[in-house]
Amino acid sequence: MTKTLLLTFFLFSILTFGQKVTVKGIALDSTNGFHRVQITINDTIHKYLKNAKLNIDEYKQLYSNKNYAVQADKKGRFKIKALPNDSLYFRYNHQITQAYLVSDLILREKIKIVLEPEKCEEYIPCKEENPKLYVFIGKKINVDYSKRKYYCNRISLDSKFDAEYKIVENLYGDFKKDTINFVVYDHYGKPGFSEYENVILYVAEYCGELVHVKYQYNNVYKTKNGKWASPYQGFDYEKLDSLKIKKPEILEFENEITFEFGKDTDTLWFDKRFPKPYYETNGFKAKAVYGNYAIDIFEIKKKTDLKSRGFFE
Template sequence: MESFHINHPIRDDTLNLDICPMYPTFFKISLRPLLLTIFILFSYDSQSQIVKDDLIVFIGEKISLERDTNDKMFGIDTIINGQDTIFSGWQKLGYKYEAKYKVLDKIHGHYDKDTIDFVLYDHEGNPEVAEHNTVMLFVSKVDGVLYHQKYQYFPMYITTEGRWASPYSVQDYNHAYKYSITVKPEIIPFKDEVYFSVIHLHPDKIAKIYSPQYFEIRDRKAYTRYGNYPDDLLKLKLQTVLKARGIYLE
């Protein structure tokens, strides 16, 4: 039996930063209507302009992911932590990539082609999604262009039954909206072992992030047999990150 390592850190503009702070912060203030207005006006993600029917969700196999070295994108980098808004200032918002994937299975949305091209932005210029060959992706059409929902993907693995599934998502199940989640993780018969590396974590943090209820820690790796299938993965995003970004489906 093979093992698959997942480099899938907890990161998003709306997650609980107490679990895994990813960005430097300069000051922290309570959320106010004015700040919400600023967030809407200057948000670098395109989700504030998205029409709900424009969301496309699919399982795809990477064909190419090329960086656009001519792109320069600056603005207000805004991060939401629970009920507070944190601003890290005016800076480069991300590096632009041109992505092309083979569509293996469409989960939601209007798209009929066998391949899909879209724009992807990464804050640090090293998109982690590129480390996985097969992923479940979330893209949205804005002004006729398809954009990846920033950082939103699930690494996908085949099960003994020939189905696609993703291991327990620490990021999503610990989102600020976690108390509204109705999806439950279930035991998945992955064909091969799947694990997260914990070598970068202090021992005191491992159990906090990788709950013993869902993970077995051995050899500085967090193994899990729990996860979700595509339909529940979509629900999980809709109840957490996409909800925070104002994206709803009928």
């Protein structure tokens, strides 16, 4: 009876004053400790990652911040400080995430969490021989992480994203709707095109699913004559092998297009990425002078990247 009263008083005190408590116990995945379970407070990290653009250092700092998360050791032992009204999420890849209120966990005499594996499904490859291609200028509505299917017979090292774009102008394939939803696979994190408001996108239909043609896009901007155009991108021309193609030309954009980088930027990379006279440069700031209209960019892609991927002969 005395212990119960003391525990009740203890819980009342921490709930009243919002003081953090230490939660410690054992957390294992279904391999019994072969992998280390991650314990996060209120799923904060994963919510943040869905909306943030992080470089690798920021990513590591976030995961090492014990205000957000800790990782169980080889024996599954963990210790974390949290508020009684917080929730702790226990997770690992291909394991079913479990969540518990801190106020419930601290009532336990011993805390031992054992995750269960997700059920996998067989991967059946799509054998689409002639996928339909859609090329369009799109305005971003949303690009967000998507949960990948867990296949028994296939491992993917790419992140998966769901994307939704408003179609501003069709360039090829004549997609019939005003908006388009498609999936994106990217090995390096959030897709590069998600940084821009308007882009030329290349989306193919495989076995009834719309999929972004990996890494293919061009950021575009309105010119004063009302057309869409992209600043000069030298790597597109490097793939042409002297084929006759529309050369870049001086363009007047509605708004000045500039790209600016920090003082630690690699000079050789900057000079190659923003060469003169195609850009006016000052330090590590580059103003676009030359470029190509959207239809000409598509013609370049037809003879290079899209040709190499089998869309055009």
